[in-house]
């Protein structure tokens with residue numbers, strides 16, 4: 001009999017949107033002859049967090065001291081660890097103000113509210129354990145899950161997308177929000193894969209899939225256009241931080257945007 005691949009879905013601090021996306025995929029039923037879902041609290045209360053798995057999918061950012069221990073335990077028990085969604089990959093929107101103190105943020109949001117767990121600043125999973133693969137987005141696209149799971153199941157390794165949202169936007173023939181409306185669309189520097197969903201609805205991309213690799217031409221093109229539209233470095237940085245606050249090259253990238261562009 002075929003040996004089933006053991007899969008676990010784990011959640012840290014999150015909105016559960018990535019798991020919901022997965023749970024709504026009928027295609028997952030086709031997996032069942034080949035895979036055993038060992039842990040998934042959202043759909044199965046009797047899940048086992050301590051069981052060994054072949055593939056661990058982790059959603060959410062590490063936002064409590066307890067979650068640091070949890071991700072380490074998941075890593076010990078898993079052959080492949082996949083960070084799922086912007087929270088797990090980049091720290092999520094909850095990292096937006098990461099340069100402020102936890103106390104200040106806590107007071108702003110919860111006042112004098114107390115909790116039983118020990119909160120900490122939200123961080124990507126990769127800050128604590130080795131991550132083998134990332135599924136981007138907030139939430140990721142269904143096809144991202146299918147591609148990753150399908151590829152792992154045939155014993156191979158999924159590729160990362162290395163071109164920006166603009167490529168998909170142009171292929172779809174959407175009007176360019178940046179050029180025509182002057183809005184700060186982050187499509188030129190954001191990893192593609194969503195079929196330019198937001199520009200398709202007339203809304204500027206806010207970069208939920210994270211920045212593509214540094215040092216590509218699209219940064220310079222964006223620089224020129226952002227400057228022409230009157231954006232300052234600070235405004236660009238603030239916008240990019242929404243989903244990229246933990247990107248160690250963020251400031252460097254934004255600096256680069258302004259290099260070589262005439263005043």
Ligand code: SF4
Nearest residue numbers: 014017085086087138
């Ligand atoms: S990445 Fe987005 S959809 Fe997924 S858990 Fe975080 S906030 Fe929710």
Ligand code: SF4
Nearest residue numbers: 166169176177185187
């Ligand atoms: S800047 Fe935005 S709207 Fe313009 S092509 Fe790129 S993704 Fe589309």
Ligand code: SF4
Nearest residue numbers: 194198205206207208
């Ligand atoms: S267009 Fe930008 S913000 Fe919208 S889904 Fe795609 S990557 Fe995310």
